[in-house]
Amino acid sequence: MHELSITQSLVYAVLECTGERPVTGVNLRIGPLSGVLPDAMRFCFDIVSAGTSLAGAQLKIDEPKGQARCRSCGTEFELEDLILLCPCGSADVEVLSGRELMVMSVEVA
Amino acid sequence: MCTTCGCGDETNTRVSTLDGTQPILEHQHPHEHEHPHPHEHPHTHEHPHTHEHQPVTITLEQNLLAKNDLLAARNRGWLAGRGIRALNVMSSPGAGKTTLLVRTLTDLGGQLQAGVIEGDQETSLDADRIRAVGRPVIQINTGAGCHLDADMLQRGLDALDPQPGSTVFVENVGNLVCPALFDLGETAKVVIISVTEGDDKPQKYPHMFMAADLVIVNKSDLLPYVDFDVDDCLRQIRQINPRADFLVLSATTGDGLAAWYDWLDGSTSRSDSLTESLSDAH
Numbered sequence: 001m002h003e004l005s006i007t008q009s010l011v012y013a014v015l016e017c018t019g020e021r022p023v024t025g026v027n028l029r030i031g032p033l034s035g036v037l038p039d040a041m042r043f044c045f046d047i048v049s050a051g052t053s054l055a056g057a058q059l060k061i062d063e064p065k066g067q068a069r070c071r072s073c074g075t076e077f078e079l080e081d082l083i084l085l086c087p088c089g090s091a092d093v094e095v096l097s098g099r100e101l102m103v104m105s106v107e108v109a
Numbered sequence: 110m111c112t113t114c115g116c117g118d119e120t121n122t123r124v125s126t127l128d129g130t131q132p133i134l135e136h137q138h139p140h141e142h143e144h145p146h147p148h149e150h151p152h153t154h155e156h157p158h159t160h161e162h163q164p165v166t167i168t169l170e171q172n173l174l175a176k177n178d179l180l181a182a183r184n185r186g187w188l189a190g191r192g193i194r195a196l197n198v199m200s201s202p203g204a205g206k207t208t209l210l211v212r213t214l215t216d217l218g219g220q221l222q223a224g225v226i227e228g229d230q231e232t233s234l235d236a237d238r239i240r241a242v243g244r245p246v247i248q249i250n251t252g253a254g255c256h257l258d259a260d261m262l263q264r265g266l267d268a269l270d271p272q273p274g275s276t277v278f279v280e281n282v283g284n285l286v287c288p289a290l291f292d293l294g295e296t297a298k299v300v301i302i303s304v305t306e307g308d309d310k311p312q313k314y315p316h317m318f319m320a321a322d323l324v325i326v327n328k329s330d331l332l333p334y335v336d337f338d339v340d341d342c343l344r345q346i347r348q349i350n351p352r353a354d355f356l357v358l359s360a361t362t363g364d365g366l367a368a369w370y371d372w373l374d375g376s377t378s379r380s381d382s383l384t385e386s387l388s389d390a391h
């Protein structure tokens with residue numbers, strides 16, 4: 001489960017910035033094309049944060065929709081999953097967003 | 110998981126020596142991170158009073174794979190500086206990665222100066238198969254870890270010490286999910302599926318196929334016996350990745366291998382433009 005190592009990166013990235021201050025909230029943004037399952041992140045977060053100053057922090061995950069632009073007809077459209085197909089039938093598509101795997105901000109007490 | 114720090118180096122990764130005798134570099138904390146500390150009040154005051162520590166929002170806006178990506182960029186620079194090409198070979202367990210590598214190294218002999226880095230959770234069986242054909246090989250055992258990351262590749266390259274201008278095949282841990290997320294700094298990603306796995310793999314594991322530079326359908330000798338539609342498989346791949354190269358071959362009968370050797374030949378020169386386009390992007 002790669003969410004485990006990614007959650008560990010998350011905890012360290014936060015600790016690097018917050019030091020010993022107790023963290024009460026962590027705000028993530030995880031796009032549908034990131035390859036990471038938000039539910040698996042939630043599950044791992046409780047395990048990985050235990051015993052650190054992030055323990056018990058509320059994990060909020062923003063899940064934006066992906067956006068793509070067709071290089072053939074110029075249409076911009078929403079991506080549900082990784083099937084990159086324009087409504088016009090072209091597969092020559094540029095992904096504009098959806099790959100986000102970011103820690104946006106944290107709340108410290 | 111490491112009991113010292115419980116760190117993301119979950120696993121007691123073990124990197125072998127070239128002669129395969131013993132693992133060197135037990136988990137040594139090469140990574141730069143702070144170990145978590147329990148919250149302690151830095152100030153020395155009694156606590157009969159109630160003071161609120163002001164809640165604050167701190168903006169981070171940081172990519173969670175930033176650390177791995179940084180190490181991958183370092184590997185990419187290290188490889189480019191020596192003119193070394195690293196091919197990250199990925200598949201489900203049993204698709205034929207090791208078989209194809211052994212066959213390739215045997216067939217091409219002195220025409221291809223190459224070494225191998227083998228990633229497996231346990232055992233050095235695959236490294237032994239490579240060593241048996243007389244090529245330098247390093248085994249990385251990831252323990253509970255289900256993928257290689259850029260830090261492991263760097264340690265593998267240190268141990269392998271490949272010649273400038275040579276090729277390094279990196280056999281990733283058998284898994285079509287997370288190896289796609291962890292950039293190693295490789296020159297190209299090669300994804301293998303075998304015809305016994307079913308032709309819906311690209312749809313089921315889109316991240317892997319999206320990241321591929323080359324997709325190989327292996328075990329073509331078994332096509333008459335299984336329900337695997339090569340054209341349909343290619344169509345699925347094109348939907349998620351219009352630019353990947355595509356080859357059908359059998360690592361055991363040798364059918365289709367000539368095209369794979371041509372690809373290896375062509376991607377030597379291609380690696381230059383690839384490195385250029387990558388450094389242009391940064």
Ligand SMILES: Nc1nc2c(ncn2[C@@H]2O[C@H](COP(=O)(O)OP(=O)(O)O)[C@@H](O)[C@H]2O)c(=O)[nH]1
Nearest residue numbers: 202203204205206207208327328329359360361
């Ligand atoms: N019929 C057939 N079997 C193959 C072919 N390539 C590999 N195999 C067999 O598939 C099994 C797994 O191969 P291996 O190279 O160990 O897979 P890996 O886990 O991806 O490294 C072995 O029994 C191989 O002999 C092929 O082209 N045709």
Ligand SMILES: [Mg+2]
Nearest residue numbers: 206207235280
């Ligand atoms: Mg193998």
Ligand SMILES: [Zn+2]
Nearest residue numbers: 070073086088
């Ligand atoms: Zn279109």
Ligand SMILES: [Zn+2]
Nearest residue numbers: 111113114116
């Ligand atoms: Zn550790």
Ligand SMILES: [Zn+2]
Nearest residue numbers: 114116118138
């Ligand atoms: Zn550590």
Ligand SMILES: [Zn+2]
Nearest residue numbers: 150152156160
């Ligand atoms: Zn106080």
Ligand SMILES: [Zn+2]
Nearest residue numbers: 002255256287
């Ligand atoms: Zn993994």
